[in-house]
Amino acid sequence: MRALVASSKPPLVFLLVLTLLSAAPSADEKRLSVYSSVATYSLPVTDRGGHDYVGLLDLLEPLGRVSAEKSGPRWKLRYNAIDSEFVPGGSRAKIGGRNYDLPLPFLLDGSRGLVPVSSLGTLLPRFLGAPVNFRESARRLLIGDVAIQSSILLDSSTPPRLVLNFTAPVNPTVSTEPGKLHLLFKRDPVVPPGGQSISFDNKVITQVAYSESNGAAELDVSANAPLMASFSNGGRTITVALVPPSAVPGGALSPSTSATAPPGQAPAQPGPAGQIAPVTSGTPSRHVLAIIDPAHGGDERGAALTATLAEKDVTLGFARLLRHELEQRGFAVVLLRDADINLTADQRAGAANAARAGIYFSLHAASQGTGARVYTALLPVEGQDSGTFHAWNAAQAPALPVSRTLAAAIVNEMQKRQFTAHASSASLRPLNNVLMPALAVELAPGPNGIADLPSANYQQQVAAAIADAVAPFRDRMGAQP
């Protein structure tokens, strides 16, 4: 909950980087990543005379019972039932009663025994009794059968999309820059998908390149248009698709935040108090991307609305209807899940932030009460911004005034249509992690009770009210504080 998410205030970046450099480990610090069925962890690598070394006790400790002691001129280590002896400065060791020659001398740093990183591929099997796949140049150590394979498929339909399938769930860090989308795998033992680079005969998505270094693997997708990633299939599938071009800030159809508003319309930026006003006349100047996030999914069923009706199913149906209603009113819409899959709150927020959407809806359903409740984020105590970075658990703070304005507009629209509705605040993730105006809508039973919850007719009426309420604000979205 201490992670930070960047906003766009370039003059402060330099100062922030200096602050981070003084407070955090250097990004260049050498690391060794270890992946096993027991634990996944990362260790610092120590430089000794231009060679990489790592603490043997540190390396084995997460994997089993281990103890070490200095005994005369020898350093003895016991891992599970295997005894070993090392001599500081010497290259010959004895492991499990058999001699083993290190490629570089064993070193003792205080009571800490250091072995050369280059030895791990042959040294560790002596202790573990299992094969290891040591990717030495990247310092990634895979113990046993833990490697995650991937397959890459380009769907060349218009617009194209790239589907990455993995043999186990993955949780990479997603970042973008002009023409590229990066997936950084720090905790997932992802291995190369065949070749290091795959080129496509496609004018938009041109290449996927695999690389690995300093304990992490990376997939870089190159394209001639902005990209976004969405997760599905319980984290086993990542789909890279184009951000709808008209929704991209600075895109061909999208005015920059300093663009002059069409005649008769208010400026595109929020007012001094962070509020936005609806457009009362004029033609929509552009589309805005709306992210719809049907809550729960997969084995996370949400509330049991009845003995047979799960919240996750109601939210998905409701999301599809809201998508239709928003598209009818000129929004570009992306559903974060369009199937019964698991997504973490971080994955949901990350996808919304990476897409730089104009508005985010989290959809829920409940068996208590009537009508609908509209929530904005209730921010926690901790969440201090640091310069140009926002605290992850309070990333919503700058957009919160706009979110509240939109929540009030939705409630007003629903009440006009005789729906019971009220706006409030909730400590509901990922509302507080989302950079753009963000709302959660909790659908409650209608006049016919719980039977209304899965009713497409009832859901459509609520969805239409939401879409009607936010549509007048569309041209003000995207100009985030």
Add this chain to the structure above:
Amino acid sequence: MLVVVIAMGTYVRRMRRQAAEFQYAASLQPVAPPASGPTETVTLYIADDAAGTLRAQSAQIPLPGGRQQRAEELLRTLLRIYQQPGASHPLAPAADIRSIYLFAPGAAVIDLNAAFADQHRSGILDEQLTVNSLVETLAVNVPGVTRVRILVEGQTRETLAGHADLTDFFDPSTIAQAK
């Protein structure tokens, strides 16, 4: 002889029933005696599901001397209201406050038992009302509390029952604005 046997059998059955009733009654007794001594006026923030809000309600309750014990008694009083038949915001009979820890400066940690969370109704409104009620009641009646964290069985829990995020400290002042 037959009359004596029948009479003995009836007597034994009655004794067994009385013993069972006594055992049942004993299981409903609180494990700790309620606080005694002079009563104080406190303000409880009672969740109302129908209105979807909290309402302030004054109550006269006996409070022990220690700050931590006072906080625990305060929230247990609140809990008992929610556990009565017809409560405006029902909570499970087995729900309980395990303990409350007060730290300087201004931090309070409410430790709920597992039944409190496991048997809580799932939904944004239901869960948020519970959180708001606990946090506001504690902050208003225990001077100096400016942030409140909720644990379950001494552990961090992601959400109360699938929605209300419990991984951070709550700010009573923002909850007061929201209620």
